[in-house]
Amino acid sequence: MYELVTGPLAWIAFGIFVVGLLYRLVWYIRGLNWQMDRVTYTVNIAYGIRGALRSIFFWLMPFGTHGWRFYPGFTILVFIFHICLLFTPVFLTGHNVLLLERWGFSLPTLPEGLADGMTLALIVAAVFIILRRIALPEVRIITKPYDFLVLAIAVAPFVTGFLAYHQVGNYDFWIVAHVLSGEIMLVAIPFTKLSHFLLFFLSRAQLGMDYGIKRGGMKNKGMAW
Amino acid sequence: MPEGILCNKQVVDTKEKLDALLADKSGKQYYSEMKQLDVDAKALWATLQKTCKSRMRTWLEICAHCGMCADSCFFYLANNRDPKQVPSYKIQSTLGEMIRRRGNVDNDFMHMVMDTAWSKCSCCNRCATYCPFGIDMGVMFGYVRGLCFSQGFVPWELKIGSGMHRIYNAQMDITSEDWVDTCEWMAEEYEEDWPGLEIPVDKENADIIYTVNAREPKHYPEDLAEAAILFHIAGENWTVPSQGWEETSLAMFAGDWGACKIQVESVYAAMDRLKPKRMVVTECGHAYRATVLEGPYWAGIKSGKTPVESFHYVEWVAEALRTGKLKVDPAKRIKEPVTYQDSCNYVRNGGLGDYAREIMSYIAEDFREMKPCKEHNFCCGGGGGLNGIGRYRQERNIGLTVKRDQILATGAKLVVAPCHNCWDAIRDLEEIYKIGIRWTFLKPLLLSMVEVPEHLLPKDE
Numbered sequence: 160m161y162e163l164v165t166g167p168l169a170w171i172a173f174g175i176f177v178v179g180l181l182y183r184l185v186w187y188i189r190g191l192n193w194q195m196d197r198v199t200y201t202v203n204i205a206y207g208i209r210g211a212l213r214s215i216f217f218w219l220m221p222f223g224t225h226g227w228r229f230y231p232g233f234t235i236l237v238f239i240f241h242i243c244l245l246f247t248p249v250f251l252t253g254h255n256v257l258l259l260e261r262w263g264f265s266l267p268t269l270p271e272g273l274a275d276g277m278t279l280a281l282i283v284a285a286v287f288i289i290l291r292r293i294a295l296p297e298v299r300i301i302t303k304p305y306d307f308l309v310l311a312i313a314v315a316p317f318v319t320g321f322l323a324y325h326q327v328g329n330y331d332f333w334i335v336a337h338v339l340s341g342e343i344m345l346v347a348i349p350f351t352k353l354s355h356f357l358l359f360f361l362s363r364a365q366l367g368m369d370y371g372i373k374r375g376g377m378k379n380k381g382m383a384w
Numbered sequence: 385m386p387e388g389i390l391c392n393k394q395v396v397d398t399k400e401k402l403d404a405l406l407a408d409k410s411g412k413q414y415y416s417e418m419k420q421l422d423v424d425a426k427a428l429w430a431t432l433q434k435t436c437k438s439r440m441r442t443w444l445e446i447c448a449h450c451g452m453c454a455d456s457c458f459f460y461l462a463n464n465r466d467p468k469q470v471p472s473y474k475i476q477s478t479l480g481e482m483i484r485r486r487g488n489v490d491n492d493f494m495h496m497v498m499d500t501a502w503s504k505c506s507c508c509n510r511c512a513t514y515c516p517f518g519i520d521m522g523v524m525f526g527y528v529r530g531l532c533f534s535q536g537f538v539p540w541e542l543k544i545g546s547g548m549h550r551i552y553n554a555q556m557d558i559t560s561e562d563w564v565d566t567c568e569w570m571a572e573e574y575e576e577d578w579p580g581l582e583i584p585v586d587k588e589n590a591d592i593i594y595t596v597n598a599r600e601p602k603h604y605p606e607d608l609a610e611a612a613i614l615f616h617i618a619g620e621n622w623t624v625p626s627q628g629w630e631e632t633s634l635a636m637f638a639g640d641w642g643a644c645k646i647q648v649e650s651v652y653a654a655m656d657r658l659k660p661k662r663m664v665v666t667e668c669g670h671a672y673r674a675t676v677l678e679g680p681y682w683a684g685i686k687s688g689k690t691p692v693e694s695f696h697y698v699e700w701v702a703e704a705l706r707t708g709k710l711k712v713d714p715a716k717r718i719k720e721p722v723t724y725q726d727s728c729n730y731v732r733n734g735g736l737g738d739y740a741r742e743i744m745s746y747i748a749e750d751f752r753e754m755k756p757c758k759e760h761n762f763c764c765g766g767g768g769g770l771n772g773i774g775r776y777r778q779e780r781n782i783g784l785t786v787k788r789d790q791i792l793a794t795g796a797k798l799v800v801a802p803c804h805n806c807w808d809a810i811r812d813l814e815e816i817y818k819i820g821i822r823w824t825f826l827k828p829l830l831l832s833m834v835e836v837p838e839h840l841l842p843k844d845e
Binding site for chain 2: 186187188189190191192193194195196197198199202203214218225226227229230233237292295296297298299300301302303306352354355358359361362363365366367369370372373374375376377378379380382383384
């Protein structure tokens with residue numbers, strides 16, 4: 160089973176992930192239309208690029224925008240969640256051992272204690288994100304079961320990985336569950352809201368270009384995100 | 385497919401249709417016909433498929449339902465944080481639902497969409513600046529208004545307004561003759577006090593072509609005189625066009641994109657005809673948004689720019705003060721606390737906030753910023769056409785409370801509001817809530833404090 164999930168299934172998952180995202184990228188860009196969107200994407204290109212980069216940069220900075228500063232608690236949760244989500248798996252010792260075995264190279268690794276802490280931090284952040292969803296009326300009204308499902312897909316690899324690493328119960332079960340849930344997440348990225356993995360950048364760039372080109376960017380220092 | 389006599393899917397493009405609508409007091413018959421109006425679901429779905437492309441589809445799809453847009457919306461704040469006023473909820477339950485149902489919606493649904501698009505969103509675009517994904521619900525509601533318009537579900541006043549643009553190239557029934565007469569009248573009226581004062585009509589190759597909001601010639605002609613006097617004092621070589629003088633666009637508020645195009649093309653034609661060096665727009669926010677920012681796209685101009693470079697009035701004033709064309713008498717600067725209403729259309733969505741500050745630094749001694757301000761300021765409460773829609777007067781008045789509280793917090797009793805919509809909204813909020821404030825455009829303020837060069841004064845003084 161382990162061979163299956165880390166072999167052919169992993170290839171399929173990564174394949175769907177990459178091809179799916181490429182499709183998303185092409186679909187998004189082809190769907191842009193200067194006249195309908197009312198943004199001259201290709202004419203005032205320098206202003207557009209500047210606007211796009213500013214729009215992405217400030218929103219990637221914790222507390223970098225008025226919005227992030229307005230909701231400090233949620234901002235901390237969001238950044239903890241995303242930083243742990245992206246960095247822990249890539250720089251995890253276990254994953255890099257696998258990478259070295261299979262492909263002959265590895266990346267720098269996080270100390271195991273830190274990786275463990277980051278996994279826990281992500282899980283705790285997710286719990287608070289769920290509680291916030293339920294507790295705040297303005298969030299509850301827009302919440303759908305789908306939102307919990309997407310969150311579960313993103314968190315499952317961390318919960319299962321944590322249990323496997325600490326050998327809680329049956330290791331063989333948890334490690335297979337871990338790999339499988341990771342693959343489910345990869346496959347889900349192009350097809351669900353998790354596509355914001357890519358579309359965050361495209362959508363932010365688009366609005367940044369709008370502000371950079373049409374909505375004042377040619378006359379001011381740039382939108383004060 | 386029942387279509388009303390007044391309420392239907394047709395555009396208003398003849399004087400007869402317009403007069404019939406105007407004769408229907410408060411739109412009573414119009415709205416009762418709307419209750420019977422059929423939805424052309426096939427056409428709606430076809431439009432959605434053709435025009436709702438990757439940008440908006442992505443916005444609707446990736447919305448993380450995080451609720452960070454909630455507090456950005458003044459309607460949400462003004463309505464006791466009603467969850468139904470969360471921007472994400474408003475757009476998902478209208479445009480989102482329309483797409484999920486593949487355009488298969490009924491009359492009740494379209495009524496709900498219309499009420500949401502015009503009475504729960506002023507298209508101020510503030511939510512877009514608070515969404516981590518950059519989802520612009522103001523842009524989407526602008527789009528939804530277009531869908532509603534195409535199906536005949538549009539507030540009565542805006543159906544009339546867009547018809548006015550189609551018939552008169554202006555938001556009101558002012559003909560080219562009326563306009564030129566007003567210009568001549570104002571020049572004559574003030575000539576005695578200002579020898580040599582002119583309102584040059586159709587002068588070619590002027591440095592500035594000046595364009596206005598139709599309300600000015602119709603209801604506040606002295607605004608035009610003030611503009612003329614300030615240009616006169618500043619020594620500008622300027623003109624107004626006899627045709628293509630109207631900058632505003634109720635058609636934009638109505639979602640009548642065809643009329644939007646007709647309207648801005650009339651202004652661009654004046655630019656082409658008179659070949660001025662640049663255009664200056666009066667103190668109106670949505671006029672600048674419509675004709676300078678969005679207009680080139682409606683007209684299909686690939687550079688995204690107007691035929692000649694265009695400036696909002698605040699840009700001209702800031703420049704005139706900076707270069708000394710206008711000099712403020714230091715003794716006459718505003719001494720009392722004064723605040724400034726940043727218009728969504730030329731500040732958040734036009735980037736001109738710094739020009740406003742520059743002006744205030746010349747004319748005010750105790751300038752107080754609203755909180756928040758500049759790009760993050762709240763809508764006055766009357767934007768997006770809301771001031772003019774009787775059906776939503778109550779909703780508008782509730783929305784005004786956010787601006788009321790913002791102004792009160794500054795401690796200022798004077799609000800500088802160089803935008804017709806903001807000016808109206810602030811006037812109305814004073815009328816309703818009586819907080820003891822005054823409000824003003826820049827022109828009368830400037831006239832009360834600029835130094836007049838000796839040679840421009842009447843000789844007998």
